[in-house]
Amino acid sequence: MKFINGTNRNQLPLFASSIDDAIAQDNEIRLIDLFVDSIKLPDFGFTFDFVENGRPAYHPSDLLKLFIYGYLNRMRSSRTLEKECSRNIELMWLLKGLVPDHNTIANFRKNNPKAIARVFRATVKLASHFELIGGSLVAGDSTKLRAQNSKKNNFNPNKIERHIAYIDAKLEEYNSALAKEDGDVLEKQIIAKKIKKHTIQKQKYIGYQNTIDSTGVTQISTSDPDSRQIMTRNNISEVAYTIQTTVDALHNIPIDFKVTNENDSKAMGGMLRRAKNILGHNNFTAIYDKGYHTGSEFDYANRLGIDVLVAIPGVSAHAPDLAFDVEHFKYNITTDSYTCPANETLTTNGNWYAKKNGKSITQMKHYKTTACLTCELYKKCTKNAKGRLIERSQYAHLIYENKVRIDNNYEIYRKRQAIVEHPYGVIKRQWDFYYIMTKKTIKHASADVGLIFSAYNLRRIFNLIDQNLLKQYLKVLALYFGTLRAIFEDFYGLFCFTNRKATFKQKNFNCSLNHIYLLTD
Structure with missing residues (x-):
């Protein structure tokens, strides 16, 4: 039986080919390369001021290209990206053979949340340029x-109270057992060790409670402090x-x-x-x-x-008869009064009352009538012994306007x-990105989410815009900003800061002048 056979691994190719020949011209990796080259990274907040001494740093554009490629291909782990750099021919082409360490990769994402947010803004501007943003x-x-924080390592006051109560019960049990123990030294040591362990745990929970009491936070997460x-x-x-x-x-x-x-x-x-x-x-x-x-x-x-247009939530509390819910009371803006389904008028004394809802305070007016107590529909309307009370928020007119807009624009x-x-x-x-990849602080989480949405926008742009048209546009920007980047790097190299004294580097001066002449020609 005949099969398709591969080539001999030890055979040398007759014609040598570059790695660029192995990447198809319509491969989206070329678009990623052009996109990163087309944005002015120094203005985005990425770090460029690395010291001259020691091992050179990786250029931010290379690490950004690596992350965009990774997120577009469902890879976020720094160790996975490091491994792919050594075996993925697309990444070999994109990074020109560079293989950053996983710590370098992870630190780049962790340390640049604001700059990554600006990369996301760049994807929005790119979409807007091609009229993909309607704006209406x-x-x-x-x-x-x-x-990256388990429920087990998240604590609120009730949970802390339960833990402390459990520990107190165990400590009472162990102390009672220790008091009854006579003569067995080993058993006493075991019980004493358990008492010490639970005492340490209790002090930890008391510390959590003190933190909640002193800071006003409602929860404590030990692995990722900002998560809730x-x-x-x-x-x-x-x-x-x-x-x-x-x-x-x-x-x-x-x-x-x-x-x-x-x-x-x-x-x-x-x-x-x-x-x-x-x-x-x-x-x-x-x-x-x-x-x-x-x-x-x-x-x-x-x-x-x-x-x-904001959806209207259901009524939180109903009248005994739904026909007497507050929505059936008609408000008269001229007289600042309500008319109830029984055709009685509810008036206000004009005073505002503060009503607290969580952390916010809203000013309310109260509307009522003495006719409630003699009304034959009283039991259908309210269970309040003093009669029906209507509260009107200071924002009631805006809430009503939203209701009208919803009714007129429901489709x-x-x-x-x-x-x-x-x-x-x-x-x-x-993409299976249902969790945050980074941990410890909301800033690190923002960097991860920024890369997710940057990748999503680029995927939409790559799918919606003709690739040749997109390439032409990005090439022009890449050429412009590439020239500016060269100027930036040359001028930054003009000065070598050693012992807090600037020494001029003459050898880079002619190169910088050439770039200036190109731009001003």
């Missing part, structure tokens, strides 16, 4: 990415980070992200402010789910001049999930 409709939402135990879905909780995103509707491209450890209730205002700065105008509509339905955030959106609101969930589906289901 955006959707905001959040997703949870599990942190958050409800994810169906009453299932995870120690995670919340990733807030704003996604443009035209091609489902994220234009903004932020890593937090808080819920959605106070997130909308900041997202809208950043979206306005990114798009350069406020003539767009933003869609959110009911988790963002907060009066103060409506006020923020109103001051920004942005129309929002637009229905697009929310299709817009904002698209990136989450790719990132978490296709």
Whole structure:
């Protein structure tokens, strides 16, 4: 039987070929190379001021190319990327044979969260240049990415109290056993060792409780201090980070992200402010789910001049008869009063009352009537012995305006999930990036998420734009910024800082002048 046979491993090729010939011209690795070369890295905040002495550093562009390639190919581990540099022909071409150590790779990601965020902004600008950003409709939402911190190593006051109570019970049991023990020295030593172990554990939990009491935090995570135990879905909780995103509707491209450890209730205002700065105008509509339905955030959106469509949450408390729920009470703006379903008028004394909800305080007015106690529909309306009381928030008019917009634009609101969930589906289901790769502090988590969304945007751009057109555009930018980078490096090399004294390097001067002549010709 005949089979297709490979070539002899020991046979030398008749014609030598370069590694560039092994990479197809339409391979996206060439686009990654051009994209990184087309951005002005010194302005992004990457470190270039390395000391002259010692082993030379890797250029930030090489490490950035490595990470973008890795994230686009579902590889985030620094050790995996190090290994791939030695055996992956695409990475050999991309890094020109460089094999950075895994510590170097990991430190680059960890130490450059702000610079990586600017790389993400560069992907948004690239998409905008090719008109992939519509800028008229955006959707905001959040997703949870599990942190590098187990539930076991996350503590809140109730959990600490349970641990201390358990230890106290065990210590009482051991002390009682120790008191009854007579003569057996070995057994006493075993019990004493257990008492010491539990005492140390108790002091640890008392320390956690003191930290909570003194700092005001609600939780302590020992492996990743900024992570929090958050409800994810169906009453299932995870120690995670919340990733807030704003996604443009035209091609489902994220234009903004932020890593937090808080819920959605106070997130909308900041997202809208950043979206306005990114798009350069406020003539767009933003869609959110009911988790963002907060009066103060409506006020923020109103001051920004942005129309929002936020889902209306269900009523938290119902009247004995649903026909008497607060939504059936009609507000009269002229008289500042409510008319109930029984056609009675509820008035206010005009005073504002502070109502605390979590960390926020909202000003409320109270509306009531003396007619409640003699009304035949009283039992259907309220269980309050003093009669029905209506609370009206200082933001009630903005909440009502949102309701009107939802009623008039419901078909637009229905697009929310299709817009904002698209990136989450790719990132978490296709790429399996359902957890944060880095640990210890929210800044490190932001670097990981920044690379995830940078890779996602590049994947969308590579799929939507003709490759030849994209190459031509990136080549022009790469040529321009490559020339600037050469000037930067030459001028930086003009001075050698030793013993705090600058010594001129004449040999680099002519090279720098040549670059200047090229640009000013």
